[in-house]
Structure formats: structure tokens, C-alpha cells
Amino acid sequence: MNNALATIVACALLAGCQQVPRPETTTDAAGNTLTQWPVPAAAGSAQPDLSLAPDGRLLLSWIKPYDKSRHALQYTTFDRQGPWQWTPKTIAVGASMVVNWADTPHVAATADGTIWAHWLQKTRGEDGGAAYDVIVTHSVDDGLTWSAPVRAHDDGKAVEHGFVSFWPAARDRLGMAWLDGRNTGGAHAAHAAHDGGNGTAEGAGMMSLRAATIDTASRIADAVEVDPSVCDCCGTDVAVTARGPLLVYRDRTDNEIRDIHATRLEGDAWRASRVVHADGWKIAACPVNGPAVAAAGDNAVVAWYSAAGDMPKVQLAYSVDAGDTFAAPVQVDAGEAVQGRVDVALDAKQAWVAWLREDAAGQSLWLARYAPDLSRELSRTQVAKLQGRGRATGFPKLAVRDGEAFLVWTDVAAGVPQLHGMRIAPPR
Incomplete structure (x- = not known):
């Protein structure tokens, strides 16, 4: 093949020799390098x-419209060397898939290479209200086929x-x-929490927190109730410490105190939960704003939102004993503009926390970096100004690899959601 023909072929393979633009890179006042991280999710994608x-890969999942009546759950990976596996793989397609700004699917991998995913499947509640189940699947061939x-649960009840x-x-x-809503007395009672109610009805029980395991034969085991009374629609999070998985969630007492609790799995049993910090936030409705946790060895960091005393704030608390105790929290941000919707990450050199704000000028996404023990703030960066407002922008997602932070979020322009990404490298 002569040089001219080789050039023509190469250009055809590169879609007409169009040069792929280099991601924009900026440096903030603290010396962090921020690099745009385009993600291979089509317009309309959200719920990342x-x-x-x-093995060091980053796994990203999202939901997108598939056709007029169905949605698709998709995922892709970003290797250590990059780039993205640019053609996403579809995990599931369905007309009954729950598409919710806060209660989103997850994707994860275990050490044997299995990829795991879950989504929520709508069912019809016994009282005619909405209900849904946690559906789990896995792939042992890197997403080519799925089980x-x-x-995840065997209660057989049409509840949330x-x-x-x-x-x-x-x-x-x-x-x-x-x-798990099996004790709530019906889907309508639980669903009330999403609309500002307390999620209970006369004679109904409380939303509970449950746990189980699943293996590659799709066998559910170790099913247990962890806490019989929790906030109805605040997300949960888990990080693996040197002493076992540390689970954080928003608790709910009889007099409607909804502070953040933590419990750790020791052997076959979950420890009695302990409050991360006694904010004393009394609220007779679910704030739909759960905590996040990250761990490295025995060290753990929890981030959360609270509006105790009618003052919205984001806080961080540090533990040196895998969640047995937590130091007094560090206040990350406070004021009416603070939306929370946090995520957190931790490595040997720093702790990272991401959160959202919204004021008259619009929404903004922030990322702060602290010493690992939270003794000092290292940097604070406005990562992005968002066009979307309110709940449509959902929850940002944060991961750290080799000292670099990776952040993914949803923005909404002209009514269409779109995923965006950023890489943040601290100064060396």
C-alpha cells in the first residue's frame, strides 16, 4: 500500500481525519489540575x-431512554491506561424499570472479575400504590452476557x-x-415519604434496613434485619475497613430524630449501630439526602447533610477504629444554598468530599480536599456550574484512584439530562 492510499484508509478509519479535541485542563488556586473527562453516555442519560x-478499572453505569416505553441500564469501564471502553454494554432493558433521581442502580466488581449490577423493578402495591423490588444480576464474561x-429479598410483599x-x-x-418496606403496611404508606410525608400510616410499621449476600450461582444468603427503623428514602453507603464492612445510613427514632448511624459487620453479625454525630435533626419527613462513607484500613470518613437548627450544612467525621468511634465533625459548608447530596473518598494522602449548592445564580458542584485525618483543609474547588436546578441533577459520584479524583454528575439543559465528568489531580 502506497503512502497516499495508507493515508486515505487511516482517515476513513478516523471518521474523515476529524481531530478529536483534547480535553480542557485548568489549574485552580491550590494547584489542583482539573481535566474534563468526557463519558461515553448518550444524551438523555442520568442516574450515574x-x-x-x-483490578483498578473504574466502572460507570447509568440509565437512558431505550425507546418510547422502555429504559436501558448500561455500563462501561475506564482502565488504568485509559481510555474508556467507548461502546457501552447494556445490562437490562425494561418498561418497569424505576427511574428515580435519588434511588439509582449500582455496578460493582468482585476480585474474581464478576461484574454485579442492580436496578429497581416496579410492582403493583396491594393498596394500589407504587411498589418496587431490588433486582440483581451478574456477568462473568465482562458484560457480554448476564445472569x-x-x-435480593424474599418477603414477597408488594412494598418499596x-x-x-x-x-x-x-x-x-x-x-x-x-x-426494606415489608413492615410498613403497604406501598402507599412508604411512598408518602417521597412526597414529603413521614412514610407511615396508622397501624403501619417502619422502614427497616436489611442486608444479605449473593454468589455467582445467584443464591441469596445471610439475610438479616440490620435496623428495624430507618429514614424512609435516604440512601445508604458501605466501605470496607480492615475490620469489615462499615454501613452508614440515616436512622429514625420514635420522636423523629433522623441522624446518621454506622454499623460494622463482624463475622456473621452486624454490631448495634452508633450515631456518627448527634446532630439532633428532628424532621417528620424524609430529606432524601443520605450519607457517604470511605475507608482505608482502620481509617474511615463519613460525609452527610443535616439541617438541624434550621441550618443546612455538610459535615465530615473521621474514625481511626473502623467506625467504632468518630471524632467531632468538621463543617464543610453551611447556609441556605447547601443542598448536600454528598459523596466522599479517602486514600493515604487526602480525603475528598463532593456536594451541591443552589442559590439564585443556579446550581454548582464543589469538591474539597482535606488531610486524611481532616485536621486541615487542603483545597476547595468549584468543579462546575450547572444549568439544571432542583432534584433533576441527582447525586454526584466520586472515586479516587492512584491519588487522583474522578467525579461524574448529571446536568440538565433544555430538559435533557447529560452526564459529565472531571478528573482532579492534586499538586505533587
């Missing part, structure tokens, strides 16, 4: 999840189940925690 696999989907967290329970087994 971002996790770090044992028959199974329910959701706000799931994943962790590796073994090399080839996944741990799961979720909010």
Missing part, C-alpha cells in the same frame, strides 16, 4: 454510579425496597444492604 474495581435477574449499597463479601460473593 461510579465504582473502583479490584437471570433475581430479587431500594436505596441499595454493595460491597465485596468474598472473592466471588457480593454483599448488599437496602431499605
Whole structure:
């Protein structure tokens, strides 16, 4: 092949020799390098999840419209060397898939290479209200095929189940925690929490927190109730410490105190939960604003939103004993503009926390970096100004690999959601 022909062929393969633009890079006042990180999700995509696999790949999932009546759950990976696996793989397609700004699917990997995913499947409540189940599937061939989907729970009740967290329970087994409405007395009672109610009705019980494991034969085991009374629709989160998985969630007392609690799995039993910090936030409705946790060895950091005393704020608390105790919290941000919707990450050199603000000028996404023990703030960066407002922008997702932070979020322009990404490298 002569040089001219080779050039023509190469140009054809590169879609007409169009040069792929280099991602825009900026440096903030603290010396952090921010690099745009385009993600391979089509317009209309939202509800992202971002996790770090044992082999170092980043796993990103999202939901997008598939046709006029169905949605698709998709995922892709970002290797250590990059770039993205640019053609997404479809996990599931369905007309009954729950598409919710807060209660979103997750994707994760275990050490044997299995990819795990969950979504929420609508059912018809016994009282005619909405209900849904936690559906789990896995792939042992890097997403080419997926196992028959199974329910994470066996109560058989048409009530709400959701706000799931994943962790590796073994090399080839996944741990799961979720909010479970089997004691609430019906889907309508639980669903009231999403509309500003307290999620209960006369004679109804409370939303509970449950956990189980699943293996690659799709067998559910170790099912247990972790806490009989929790906030109805605040997300849960798990990080694996040197002493076992640390699970955080928003608790709910009889007199409607909804502070953040933590519990750790020791052997086959979950410890009695302990409050991360006694904010004393009394609210007779679910704020739909759960905590986030990250861990490295025995060290753990929890981030959360509270509006105790009618003052919205984002706080961080640090533990040196895998969640047995937490130091007094650090206040990250406060004021009416603070929306919360936090995520957090931790490595040997720093702790990261992401959160949203919204004021008259619009929404903005922020990222702060602290010393690992939270003793000092290292930097604070406005990562993006968003066009979207309110709940449509959902929850940002944060992961850290090799000292670099990776952040994914949803923005909405002209009514159409779109995923965006940013890489943040601290100064060396």
C-alpha cells in the first residue's frame, strides 16, 4: 500500500481525519489540575454510579431512554491506561424499570472479575400504590452476557425496597444492604415519604434496613434485619475497613430524630449501630439526602447533610477504629444554598468530599480536599456550574484512584439530562 492510499484508509478509519479535541485542563488556586473527562453516555442519560474495581478499572453505569416505553441500564469501564471502553454494554432493558433521581442502580466488581449490577423493578402495591423490588444480576464474561435477574429479598410483599449499597463479601460473593418496606403496611404508606410525608400510616410499621449476600450461582444468603427503623428514602453507603464492612445510613427514632448511624459487620453479625454525630435533626419527613462513607484500613470518613437548627450544612467525621468511634465533625459548608447530596473518598494522602449548592445564580458542584485525618483543609474547588436546578441533577459520584479524583454528575439543559465528568489531580 502506497503512502497516499495508507493515508486515505487511516482517515476513513478516523471518521474523515476529524481531530478529536483534547480535553480542557485548568489549574485552580491550590494547584489542583482539573481535566474534563468526557463519558461515553448518550444524551438523555442520568442516574450515574461510579465504582473502583479490584483490578483498578473504574466502572460507570447509568440509565437512558431505550425507546418510547422502555429504559436501558448500561455500563462501561475506564482502565488504568485509559481510555474508556467507548461502546457501552447494556445490562437490562425494561418498561418497569424505576427511574428515580435519588434511588439509582449500582455496578460493582468482585476480585474474581464478576461484574454485579442492580436496578429497581416496579410492582403493583396491594393498596394500589407504587411498589418496587431490588433486582440483581451478574456477568462473568465482562458484560457480554448476564445472569437471570433475581430479587435480593424474599418477603414477597408488594412494598418499596431500594436505596441499595454493595460491597465485596468474598472473592466471588457480593454483599448488599437496602431499605426494606415489608413492615410498613403497604406501598402507599412508604411512598408518602417521597412526597414529603413521614412514610407511615396508622397501624403501619417502619422502614427497616436489611442486608444479605449473593454468589455467582445467584443464591441469596445471610439475610438479616440490620435496623428495624430507618429514614424512609435516604440512601445508604458501605466501605470496607480492615475490620469489615462499615454501613452508614440515616436512622429514625420514635420522636423523629433522623441522624446518621454506622454499623460494622463482624463475622456473621452486624454490631448495634452508633450515631456518627448527634446532630439532633428532628424532621417528620424524609430529606432524601443520605450519607457517604470511605475507608482505608482502620481509617474511615463519613460525609452527610443535616439541617438541624434550621441550618443546612455538610459535615465530615473521621474514625481511626473502623467506625467504632468518630471524632467531632468538621463543617464543610453551611447556609441556605447547601443542598448536600454528598459523596466522599479517602486514600493515604487526602480525603475528598463532593456536594451541591443552589442559590439564585443556579446550581454548582464543589469538591474539597482535606488531610486524611481532616485536621486541615487542603483545597476547595468549584468543579462546575450547572444549568439544571432542583432534584433533576441527582447525586454526584466520586472515586479516587492512584491519588487522583474522578467525579461524574448529571446536568440538565433544555430538559435533557447529560452526564459529565472531571478528573482532579492534586499538586505533587
